[in-house]
Amino acid sequence: MMLEVRNLGVWFGNRQVVAIDALDLDRGQVLGIVGETGSGKSMTAYAIAGLAPGMGARVEGSVKLNGRELIGLSDHQLRDIRGRQIAMIFQAPISSLNPVFRVGDMFLRALRLHGASKAEARERAGIAMRSVALSPDLLHRYPHQLSGGQAQRVAIAMAVALRAEVLIADEPTSALDVTVQAEILEVLQKLRAEESLAALFISHDLAVVAGICDTVAIMHDGEVVERGPVAQTLRHPKHPYTRELLAAVPHLGSPGASDA
Amino acid sequence: MTTVGIARIAPSRGFVRRNPTLVAGIGLLVLILLVALLAPWLAPDPADAGTATHPFRVLADPSSSHPFGTDLVGRDLLTRVMYGARISLRIVVEVLLIAGLVGIPLGLMAGYFGGHVDQVIMRITDVFLAFPALLLSLAIAFVLTPSVSNMTIAIAVTWWPWYTRLVRGEAASIATRPYIESCRTLGVSPIRIVLRHVLPNSVTPVLVQMSMDAGGIMLTAASISFLGLGAQDPTPEWGLIVSQGAQYFSTQWWFVTFAGLAILLTAIAFNLIGDGVRELLDPRRVITR
Amino acid sequence: MLEVRDLVVRYGPVVAVDGVSLSVPPGPAGLGLVGESGSGKTTIGRTIVRLTVPTSGEVTLNGVGAFRARRSALKAYRKSVQIVFQDPDSTLDPKMRVGAAITEALRAHAIVDRAGSRGRVIELLTSVGLQPEHADRLPHQLSGGQRQRVAIARALAVEPRLLVLDEPTSALDVTVQARVLELIARLRDERSLAYLLISHNLAVVEQLCEQIAVLYLGQVVEQGNARRVLAHPAHPYTRALRAAVPELSEELPRPATRRAEPPDPAHPPSGCRFHPRCPIAIDRCRHERPTLREVGGRLAACHRAEESLADGSNPGP
Numbered sequence: 001m002m003l004e005v006r007n008l009g010v011w012f013g014n015r016q017v018v019a020i021d022a023l024d025l026d027r028g029q030v031l032g033i034v035g036e037t038g039s040g041k042s043m044t045a046y047a048i049a050g051l052a053p054g055m056g057a058r059v060e061g062s063v064k065l066n067g068r069e070l071i072g073l074s075d076h077q078l079r080d081i082r083g084r085q086i087a088m089i090f091q092a093p094i095s096s097l098n099p100v101f102r103v104g105d106m107f108l109r110a111l112r113l114h115g116a117s118k119a120e121a122r123e124r125a126g127i128a129m130r131s132v133a134l135s136p137d138l139l140h141r142y143p144h145q146l147s148g149g150q151a152q153r154v155a156i157a158m159a160v161a162l163r164a165e166v167l168i169a170d171e172p173t174s175a176l177d178v179t180v181q182a183e184i185l186e187v188l189q190k191l192r193a194e195e196s197l198a199a200l201f202i203s204h205d206l207a208v209v210a211g212i213c214d215t216v217a218i219m220h221d222g223e224v225v226e227r228g229p230v231a232q233t234l235r236h237p238k239h240p241y242t243r244e245l246l247a248a249v250p251h252l253g254s255p256g257a258s259d260a
Numbered sequence: 261m262t263t264v265g266i267a268r269i270a271p272s273r274g275f276v277r278r279n280p281t282l283v284a285g286i287g288l289l290v291l292i293l294l295v296a297l298l299a300p301w302l303a304p305d306p307a308d309a310g311t312a313t314h315p316f317r318v319l320a321d322p323s324s325s326h327p328f329g330t331d332l333v334g335r336d337l338l339t340r341v342m343y344g345a346r347i348s349l350r351i352v353v354e355v356l357l358i359a360g361l362v363g364i365p366l367g368l369m370a371g372y373f374g375g376h377v378d379q380v381i382m383r384i385t386d387v388f389l390a391f392p393a394l395l396l397s398l399a400i401a402f403v404l405t406p407s408v409s410n411m412t413i414a415i416a417v418t419w420w421p422w423y424t425r426l427v428r429g430e431a432a433s434i435a436t437r438p439y440i441e442s443c444r445t446l447g448v449s450p451i452r453i454v455l456r457h458v459l460p461n462s463v464t465p466v467l468v469q470m471s472m473d474a475g476g477i478m479l480t481a482a483s484i485s486f487l488g489l490g491a492q493d494p495t496p497e498w499g500l501i502v503s504q505g506a507q508y509f510s511t512q513w514w515f516v517t518f519a520g521l522a523i524l525l526t527a528i529a530f531n532l533i534g535d536g537v538r539e540l541l542d543p544r545r546v547i548t549r
Numbered sequence: 550m551l552e553v554r555d556l557v558v559r560y561g562p563v564v565a566v567d568g569v570s571l572s573v574p575p576g577p578a579g580l581g582l583v584g585e586s587g588s589g590k591t592t593i594g595r596t597i598v599r600l601t602v603p604t605s606g607e608v609t610l611n612g613v614g615a616f617r618a619r620r621s622a623l624k625a626y627r628k629s630v631q632i633v634f635q636d637p638d639s640t641l642d643p644k645m646r647v648g649a650a651i652t653e654a655l656r657a658h659a660i661v662d663r664a665g666s667r668g669r670v671i672e673l674l675t676s677v678g679l680q681p682e683h684a685d686r687l688p689h690q691l692s693g694g695q696r697q698r699v700a701i702a703r704a705l706a707v708e709p710r711l712l713v714l715d716e717p718t719s720a721l722d723v724t725v726q727a728r729v730l731e732l733i734a735r736l737r738d739e740r741s742l743a744y745l746l747i748s749h750n751l752a753v754v755e756q757l758c759e760q761i762a763v764l765y766l767g768q769v770v771e772q773g774n775a776r777r778v779l780a781h782p783a784h785p786y787t788r789a790l791r792a793a794v795p796e797l798s799e800e801l802p803r804p805a806t807r808r809a810e811p812p813d814p815a816h817p818p819s820g821c822r823f824h825p826r827c828p829i830a831i832d833r834c835r836h837e838r839p840t841l842r843e844v845g846g847r848l849a850a851c852h853r854a855e856e857s858l859a860d861g862s863n864p865g866p
Contacts, residue, residue: 036723185801246797252755252794442640
């Protein structure tokens with residue numbers, strides 16, 4: 001088991017926002033974490049990535065990556081792990097891209113920081129861009145010259161180029177148009193197949209998660225109320241909250257649609 | 261979801277512990293305020309704050325009957341310094357009031373209506389802001405003939421543009437908010453929108469700024485009086501007293517010193533309050549419940 | 550009842566709305582305006598409530614021109630058309646209590662006098678599923694869904710004939726969304742309300758609207774009966790939109806667009822605006838802009854619309 005989370009608790013002052021008993025992620029697996037606002041899904045991701053203390057939160061419990069405990073590591077040690085072992089992409093691609101630098105410069109800098117030579121970095125960046133169906137020419141652009149979809153793909157490319165073991169994606173497509181989202185999901189699907197991507201996919205959209213994830217964990221009020229393989233959870237939901245979530249999603253061509 | 265928010269104002273002990281700066285500033289100011297309000301009863305020689313002179317005890321050393329000594333016409337300095345508090349505090353309040361009453365409405369109109377209204381108001385504001393504030397107030401005070409009231413007007417004239425600029429920024433950003441647009445589509449009158457919606461939502465930064473400006477206003481007034489263009493004798497304004505005592509500094513040190521200390525303490529009080537208010541409203545403070 | 554004719558809205562070099570015509574009959578009726586970012590759907594909604602001024606074209610309600618009306622006619626227009634915005638966090642004045650906000654709406658059109666307003670406020674609150682005590686609350690004391698309900702109550706306070714709903718549930722959690730959509734459907738039936746529902750969510754539009762207009766880069770590409778258009782799209786963009794919607798299954802939506810640079814709104818593609826991303830574009834599409842014409846019981850702007858309809862799936866390039 002590559003990533004093991006046990007008894008994870010996250011607090012803001014006296015208020016507990018996350019209380020997870022267990023969560024596992026194996027190599028080549030995509031785990032979806034689904035919940036609404038206040039469910040604690042994003043904080044869970046930040047806690048695993050080691051970003052929680054920086055937001056003023058207190059974290060307790062155990063998060064083990066390849067057997068190594070991540071909770072309680074120093075900033076220095078975490079910086080080493082971030083990028084190389086854990087890569088994160090956010091809802092707003094702008095969060096991952098520094099607006100003052102050309103996209104390519106950031107990319108190369110990140111790669112070289114983790115040990116690649118200049119030539120090697122350039123090559124890996126090019127390969128990564130092509131793997132997300134973007135022309136390497138786009139590396140010359142500034143972030144504001146890219147569309148939302150392109151910027152998000154660059155963020156994914158960076159994560160791939162760094163050969164991170166785990167990709168944590170926090171609502172990566174929520175801010176994008178639905179046709180662009182479809183393209184991004186296709187890219188992620190390809191990466192999942194080709195590179196055995198292990199990923200944590202956080203979303204409020206159960207339908208998106210259903211398509212891209214192998215297993216899903218449903219969160220409500222900081223706790224995981226149901227978990228299991230996607231197909232099983234969709235077809236035979238056990239927890240009432242899961243059923244409520246499934247019932248609330250509007251379907252195309254459903255009986256409730258208006259007639260002529 | 262992260263929860264970062266402003267500290268809630270809770271009663272007594274918790275509040276004092278969490279906002280030491282603000283509490284210290286308020287405490288000091290309350291003290292000065294009490295001195296100012298109760299001066300007619302607390303001061304040893306109230307007449308000395310006015311036209312009384314005592315030729316036989318000119319420049320007397322500090323003693324039990326005159327703890328701060330006497331000035332160049334024999335007036336009790338403790339009395340004059342106490343009465344000076346009344347004047348300084350009054351000037352601060354009046355300047356803030358005038359600058360606010362002029363600056364805030366202009367800023368609201370410029371920000372909410374935009375277009376030509378904005379251009380005209382901001383260009384006028386720019387003209388005032390182009391002058392170094394102190395020089396401009398000195399010039400105005402000079403033209404209006406020096407007195408406490410004229411000095412107050414002179415300072416207020418140089419102060420209002422800052423509030424206009426501040427409010428304009430807030431008002432302009434609020435004018436595009438959906439709740440304002442809803443009012444427009446509902447047909448609510450523009451005046452009501454500005455007074456009932458834009459004003460309450462844009463006024464907080466101004467109030468914060470005012471708390472930080474109070475110290476500066478007091479110092480400006482003292483400076484103008486020191487230069488002879490503000491309060492005139494026998495008005496016991498602190499800056500004027502310092503100016504009168506300057507030449508006697510080496511021999512009769514008390515003349516300048518106590519008035520100067522009064523200025524210092526009051527400025528500190530205002531600055532502590534200003535800093536405290538800013539800290540209180542800092543959005544990065546985390547709640548610990 | 551509402552007629553939009555050849556509406557053009559230009560912001561500098563960008564033409565946000567380029568010659569759109571639509572109509573909404575008197576209630577109960579729902580027209581869904583669907584599109585992605587840059588489609589112009591929000592601009593159309595804002596123009597209808599006069600928040601945006603059109604460059605050319607007409608908007609009329611029962612014959613009264615929205616931008617030609619003055620004084621009492623203008624007041625009457627304002628009373629007849631209202632809007633509900635997307636973001637529940639900024640749709641209410643944070644410093645004003647809910648009851649006061651609704652009262653303000655009532656007073657703006659002298660619907661009730663001072664004495665009657667409290668009763669009317671409570672009536673409106675309960676009609677949107679809230680409790681009387683909510684009238685004394687401040688917005689931050691309510692949840693996002695509750696705030697949207699207040700926004701709806703406030704819009705309904707002036708008894709409008711047409712309600713423009715601009716992505717009213719997009720910022721809400723899906724469980725809350727379901728309940729607010731139920732509310733809108735109920736209000737349509739109870740009050741014979743007509744509305745223009747602007748959304749990027751096809752399922753929501755299908756649920757609440759009989760008619761639909763699909764927009765791309767400021768132009769209507771397909772328009773007609775919602776069920777029919779969504780079940781059998783004639784335009785490749787509608788098809789792509791439909792295909793892109795993730796369903797609750799293990800299959801991923803398969804993008805039905807060609808990969809291309811996102812269009813620059815200031816310099817839209819020549820001919821048919823969709824041609825760079827269209828999977829069935831032919832040479833004609835590059836040069837000749839298709840007109841919106843009747844085909845298969847709806848309007849579509851595509852040179853190959855007949856083929857798309859005849860063939861159940863995508864015809865070859």
